[in-house]
Amino acid sequence: MDAAARPSAIPGYEDWPGYVRDHPGAQVPEASRPLALVLGVSAPPQDITATVDWEETYDGVTTSQLSWQLGFGPATRAWLVKPAGATAPLPGVLALHCHAGNKYTGASRLIDFPPGRGEPGTEQAGRGPGANESRAPESGPSRYSLYGGRALATELARDGFAVLAHDTFAWGSRRFNLDHPPWRTADALSGFRARWREEGHQPSAAEDYNAAAAFHEDTVAKAAGLAGTSLAGTVAHDDLAALSVLAALPGVDPERLGCLGFSGGGGRSLLLAALSPAIRSYVVTAMMTTFDSLLPTYLDAHSWLLQTPGLARLGDWPGFTALPAAVGFLVQYGISDPLFPETGMRDADRVLAGLHAGAYTGSFWPVGHEFTFDMQQEAFAFLGRALK
Known part of the structure; x- marks a missing residue:
């Protein structure tokens, strides 16, 4: 095949390597710089203009x-959810969506949409977010089945928070355009499609x-890795x-900010708190163990979100x-979580209890890999005590 006919390996993100080159070194606390360097965290834009596509009050x-x-790739889509009629500045929480093997959508799995708006997701990958897309195939309660059947961000807003949930890099509005996938991906996809045809x-x-x-x-x-991130x-x-x-949003108190996430979102919550002193409290759900416990049998249960080359040289998860300046954090474990050995979770709990006198709270739940109703209630109450 002629080289000119080869599909891009990063379709929709051809400007990403140049952005990494031109935006070195995110501004982080001194203690967090080694972590930021290993991860290759680029400096985000200083002044981001957020456009309101639509706003509705319901229930x-x-x-x-x-x-x-953000300066590379497609535009980011996000949702701000807050109690209707709120007048005083509210504590702000960033709700970080999970991986879940579902990159077609992102933060929309955390939102209960007003009637008629529907869940976005059917627009062409690589195009910017629109104001009123039609419903995605996975709409409805099943899209947040890992969250106890609840829309996490919307329920947290009912508890008195201003909650922002955004599509992160490679998910939802920020996903790659795989209409013409690169070679290896195309080969793998052809296998899936062949099996689907056989199954009808x-x-x-x-x-x-x-x-x-x-x-x-x-x-x-x-x-x-080639780009330096x-x-x-x-x-x-x-x-x-x-x-x-x-x-920077109106009605949000910038001195009372937190974050929470489940699974891959829990890992994102930990790293965000480690990199930003603005986070005062945070929750990590179903994403805590020791690195050693993942080898050799649990390694393949996790994505590149957790397994960054060189990360273990800095220390254990x-x-x-x-590193954070947070006043307190909560880690929730599922005893029957198939993605982590219980020994790894117990070891992590002991390490955290020794590192953080009074700042760390750990709770073990008789569940698998999920963020249940009761776990959410515990997380909401924890953030309420810290930020309200």
Whole structure:
């Protein structure tokens, strides 16, 4: 095949390597610089202009769809959810969506949309977010089944917070355009499609995309390494940018900011708190263990979000909680979580208890890999005590 006919390995993100080169070194506390360097966290734009695409009040909450451009790749789409009629400045929380093997959508899985708005996701990958897309194939309660059937960000807003949930790098509005996937991804996708044909299954756009994205993540990690960053580092860049947007929004108290996330979102919560002194309190759900416990049998249960090359040279995963300026944090464990050995979680809990006298709270739940109703209530109450 002629070289000119080869598909791009990073479709929709050809400007990403140049951005990394031109935006070195995010501004982080001195103690966090080694972490930022290993992750390759680029400096996000200083002044981000967030546009309000629409805003509606329904069932006691006001939901606003926002969008902004970070300088590479497609524009970011996000949702701000807050109690209807709130007048005093509210504590702000960044709700960080999970990985879940679902990159077709992102933060929309955390939002309960007003009637008629629907969940976005059917627009062409690589295009900017629109104001009123139609419903995605995975709309409805099933899209947040890992969250106890609840829209996490919307429920947290009902508890008295201004909650911003954004699509991060490689998810939702920030996903890659895989209409013409690169070679390795195309080969893997052809296998899925052949099996679906044999089964008589007509895949949805989301199923087709997520099958491709699962293999494409390896390509993204390779591209990141060549550019001088990482998947986790570029996700952290997007999360730092979203935090700056949240802090600048009207009606948000920039002195009372927190974050929370489940699974991959929990890892993002830990790293964001480690990189930004603006985070006063945070919650990590179903994303805490020791690095040693992942080898050899649990390694393949996790994505490049957790397994950045060189990260273990700086220390163990629980040790990165020593970097933040947060006044307190909560870690929630599922005893039956199939992605982590219980010994690794127990070891992490002991390390954290020894590192943080009074600042760390750990809770073990008789559940698998999920963020149940009761776990959410504990997380909401914890953030309320810290930020309200």
